[in-house]
Amino acid sequence: MSGRRIGVYVCQCGGNIGDYVDVDKVVEEIKGDDDVVIARSAMFTCSDATQQEIVQDAQEQGLDALVVASCSPKLHTVTFRDVAKRAGMNPFQYTQVNVREQCSWTHTDDKTGATEKATRLVRAGINRTRLTEPLEPIVVETTPKSLVVGGGIAGLRAALGLAELGLTVFLVEKEARLGGHVAGYGPMFPNDRKGSDLVATLEEKVRANPAITVFTNAELMAKSGSFGNNQATIAIHDGDKLETIQVDVGSIVVATGFDDYEPAAGEFGYGLDGVVTLPEFKKMVDEAPGLLQYKGRPVKTVAYIYCVGSRQDESLEGAHTYCSRYCCTSAVHTALEAQKLAGDLRQYHLYRDMRTYGKYELLWSASRENGSLYLRVPDDEPPAVEKLSSGGLKVTTRDLLTGDEEIAIPADLVVLVTGMVPRDNAELVSVLKLPVGNDGFYNEIHPKLRPVETIVDGVLICGACQAPKTSSEAVAAGLAAVTQSGAMLKRGYAELDPMVATVYADLCTWCGKCRAACPYDAIEQVELDGRQVAQVVKTACKGCGGCVPVCPEDATDLLGYTDAQIKSMIDGMMEVSCS
């Protein structure tokens, strides 16, 4: 007997557990165990009514620790920690035992076995709970400042949003000017506003905002610190001079964008006179003096080849297998813009699939009635581009929509509808430890539920550095990063989970093994009473436990899952029931 006062609740989960595990028998078995003051079964432990009963029991019986045997800890650990707290216990003296996913659901064919296993699991939980210590969340003060890396449309909008939330913002742009790709565009889909105007308006607001400091010709050189408190070193180039400054920030928003795909020489005739990429063509249309011209010659027929540098065959070395998402719509929109110019333009679009998704479908329909004809190219037989002796170009393709007929199109201009590729930013990736996906873009934690957070605390990603995006999508992600930064920084402090590693300094001989094992750089070497020992930086530790098994002196432990607790759980598991 340890003098603990533990309450144990075993859940039926309707029939989910109760149909396969004899819950009452489990309760009967563990009722008399040491320190178990109360043991009950419940139909739905997570229901408000049962939660209330637990609180009441705890108060009447003076419980100091709690075990609920129900579903996966992923579902309800937080729920019942909260119940424990409401009942006056320390929430970290609560243990969730999984008798559903790991017992009833897996042993539907063996009720006796499932019941026995559930008993063992509950007993392990009770043993762990007996050895729990009260833990308090680690409270860290956060710095109400953000660093935005990349001053494209996503980064600019994010900087403005952060400042509007009341945070101090540093914006670091590598180039001499702000705005990224969009700064160079004329009319853009969907509302024909000029990219250059959009960016100019944004830049004006950003520059006028006293909370935002803009650094151009600048780069992030180094970053240290941990959750909510980072030190960032920024290098600013001024001609030959290089100045570095240090800023403290609570969050870092990465908005470094994309690169245009550069076709290889000869790829769909790239390199031939008159074969241009979509960005080049867009510029020609944007800047056309009334009439569409190429090198002084009027352009009457344009042939577009879609998906260049996107949706490539995976067997190709370094293939870009994804769809670049913006290009169908941009090509269609640019064709419509070109049609507005003087002259009678014929436009042939050689596509694989049209992906003018959502509202952009209307642009595609409009283009068909405005001089654009669409030919569907088979995936396995790309079109061929050749130069004619007459000086013009000829594109030959099969058209699946015309019964696979082979069609030749004489064209003045061939536009390669190039996709987006990840920007090469190796230095930034290594400074921030950014998670890079197989496709070369940065990875968020969860595409739906945590779309701008990364596995690196306080480092958020947004815009086309995550994946090909249109401007509106890039800006939406930028504003999501603003919200996440606000959630982290506006309160002024954050509470972190206290289940982190700890080092018993008296046992440690500073061999450094734990530091080498830690993936989060959370272990540092310190001097204590004249000895070198390891120490855990609590705010950096993620509680992964990687340092625990490597210590030859057993000097490391994980709070909440100490070696002693794990051993006691194994013992509990091995205990044979008397009946």
Added chain:
Amino acid sequence: MTALVNPGLADELARSDGFDADACMNCGVCSAICPMGVDVEVRRLFRYVLLGMEDKVRAETERVFSCLLCRMCEENCPAGVHIAENVRTLRHHIVRTGFGLGEG
């Protein structure tokens, strides 16, 4: 045989008879709904016109004249193409330019 695109044919028919198949997105609804089935296949005929494949149109004279002009397709075309009217235009064109009589 590789066919060379020629926008002239569609232009001419649009001018003379209001031929309007450019909005067609090749969805296939017309072919699915047509009581004559693949014997007509209007959308393919329209593409021949749009791409300027005059020979193909002529080679499919039988199809052009198999259409019942029932307008089932037109009622259901999501792109609002005046399908039956266009078929009539093709008949007119073929008749006007001769059935190829005396050519073979």
